[in-house]
Amino acid sequence: MIRRLPVIPTLLVLAAVATMIALGIWQMRRAHEKETLLARYSAAQGLSPVVWPTVPTRDERLPLFRRATAFCLQPVAQKATAGRNRKGASGFSHLVDCRTGGAEGPGLRVDIGWSANPNAGAGWRGGPVSGIIGPDGETRIRLISATGLAGLQPTAPPDVGDIPNNHISYAVQWFAFAAIALVIYALAVRSRLKGAR
Numbered sequence: 001m002i003r004r005l006p007v008i009p010t011l012l013v014l015a016a017v018a019t020m021i022a023l024g025i026w027q028m029r030r031a032h033e034k035e036t037l038l039a040r041y042s043a044a045q046g047l048s049p050v051v052w053p054t055v056p057t058r059d060e061r062l063p064l065f066r067r068a069t070a071f072c073l074q075p076v077a078q079k080a081t082a083g084r085n086r087k088g089a090s091g092f093s094h095l096v097d098c099r100t101g102g103a104e105g106p107g108l109r110v111d112i113g114w115s116a117n118p119n120a121g122a123g124w125r126g127g128p129v130s131g132i133i134g135p136d137g138e139t140r141i142r143l144i145s146a147t148g149l150a151g152l153q154p155t156a157p158p159d160v161g162d163i164p165n166n167h168i169s170y171a172v173q174w175f176a177f178a179a180i181a182l183v184i185y186a187l188a189v190r191s192r193l194k195g196a197r
Contacts, residue, residue, distance in 0.1 A: 005189060013185045017178045024174035031167035041065045041160045049130065052100070052108055052143060062141055065160060066133050070108050070143050072098035072126035080118040083111070084156045093155045094121035095142065109142040113152025124150035134158035 044066040052070030075096045083093025091114055098108040110129050112121055129145050135158065136142040148154045 006192075009185075010189075013181060017181050020174045020178035020181065024171040024178070027167045027171035027174060031165060031171065034163075034165040034167055038160055038163060038165065041163070045132075045160070062135070063133050064135055064141065065158060067131070068133050068143055069128065069130045070098075070110070071100065071128050072096065072108055072110055073101065074099045075124060075126050078122065078124075080120075083114050085114040085153045086156050088156070089114075089116075091116040092118045092120070094150075094152060095136075096121075096124060096126075097139075098126060107139070109136055109139045110149075111142055111144040111155050112150055113145060113148035114155040115152050121150040121152050132157045 040061075041064055044064065047066055049067040049069055050063065052068050075098055077097040079095050080092040081095060082090070084090055093114055094112050096110045096112050098110060100108045108129075111131075111134070112124050112129075115121065129143055129149070131144045131146040133141050134144045144155055144157055146154065146157075
């Protein structure tokens with residue numbers, strides 16, 4: 001006589017499979033959202049320049065890849081970070097944090113240019129800047145100068161193609177995990193039922 005399926009293990013496996021399928025569907029939605037975002041970023045490259053925006057709140061859309069102009073009233077901090085020049089050479093991008101108005105003004109981070117020397121670009125005293133708005137891990141956005149300032153070479157502008165959209169492959173992985181879990185469980189139950197005969 002064939003024994004019934006074990007209830008608790010079956011429920012646990014079905015719950016895990018349902019979760020994996022839900023994660024796969026969520027990744028499919030994220031892929032569509034990312035495609036829309038990348039299309040917006042690509043379109044932004046052809047729009048007319050804007051004046052440097054105030055730092056957007058978390059709910060606002062970042063104006064990434066848009067050309068912009070700004071005025072650095074006074075540099076207040078500077079650092080070098082890994083970067084590339086327009087020819088693709090590795091080196092250092094020089095970032096300067098600026099005051100743009102009153103003491104509490106919106107602030108501005110400018111990528112003033114690239115060099116092979118991490119200590120270069122220290123003489124820049126601010127002024128007008130024009131370039132492209134790129135992502136920044138600390139301030140969310142930075143203005144990448146179209147021309148090298150303070151004797152630096154221009155930093156490579158941000159590229160929409162550098163933003164990955166791997167959500168479809170993640171969705172396929174979650175669906176595959178769900179199928180594999182079902183197959184493994186079916187084989188385990190089959191083996192158990194054979195042993196019980």
